[in-house]
Amino acid sequence: MRTGPSASVHDAPPTNGSPRSGNRLVRVLPPLGVAALAMAGVVFVGVVDPNEAGHYPTCPFLSLTGYQCPGCGALRTFHALAHGDLGTAFTLNVFVLAMLPVLAFFWVRWTVARARDRPTRTKAGDPRLIWLLFVLVMLFWLVRNLPFGAFLAA
Amino acid sequence: MSNYPPPPPPQGGAGVPQSAPPPNYLVWAIVTTVLCCLPAGIASIVFATQVNSKWQAGDQAGALKASKNAKTWAIVSGVLGIIAIIFAIIVNVAAASA
Numbered sequence: 001m002r003t004g005p006s007a008s009v010h011d012a013p014p015t016n017g018s019p020r021s022g023n024r025l026v027r028v029l030p031p032l033g034v035a036a037l038a039m040a041g042v043v044f045v046g047v048v049d050p051n052e053a054g055h056y057p058t059c060p061f062l063s064l065t066g067y068q069c070p071g072c073g074a075l076r077t078f079h080a081l082a083h084g085d086l087g088t089a090f091t092l093n094v095f096v097l098a099m100l101p102v103l104a105f106f107w108v109r110w111t112v113a114r115a116r117d118r119p120t121r122t123k124a125g126d127p128r129l130i131w132l133l134f135v136l137v138m139l140f141w142l143v144r145n146l147p148f149g150a151f152l153a154a
Numbered sequence: 155m156s157n158y159p160p161p162p163p164p165q166g167g168a169g170v171p172q173s174a175p176p177p178n179y180l181v182w183a184i185v186t187t188v189l190c191c192l193p194a195g196i197a198s199i200v201f202a203t204q205v206n207s208k209w210q211a212g213d214q215a216g217a218l219k220a221s222k223n224a225k226t227w228a229i230v231s232g233v234l235g236i237i238a239i240i241f242a243i244i245v246n247v248a249a250a251s252a
Contacts, residue, residue, distance in 0.1 A: 063245065103181065103185070
């Protein structure tokens, strides 16, 4: 039984998740802020060279164990990318490079969802894809520390 | 008895999602794995898989619980990452001044 037919007709149907009010520009501010922060980070790493000792602290895992983690070389990769040196970026950390389009996809999906005032995702992706990511991260971590995997090391 | 046009079908059209799955915080997992690379980042990836697999299996309560776990681990990995970076800076400064 609908007690207020006029309200049910004129109100927008509630979207799932948190209903967001306000205009579109306000809703897309968080994604735009994240993009600005990311750009600022890349510019900073591009200017302050991670190849020079003393500019950044060494990875804690590398310091403690002597082995490289999956993220080792990420700063130098971003530095190379900021200077358009894709070849050097490839030799430093392929995992970081591979994650860039993935993160870009999630960012675009998030931005579009905010602009349309819709849930960021309406169905769950195949969990096997995330398991594949997990296995690839672990393999990358292992292999880049083995002698035959030195080409993956930073 | 009402003069108003009939309400839209209660089940919703094909374009209206029945319900949205809870967030799995996979982006946080990837970012923490890349930027500070801690076991917490890896654990976040595992919890992200559980959100999706439980949701797909129809276990909405389980998916919500896994989502809360994933959120907790995203926060833990972020805080641990900041602590690790501060620790690394202290160690580097100490090594440089020694």
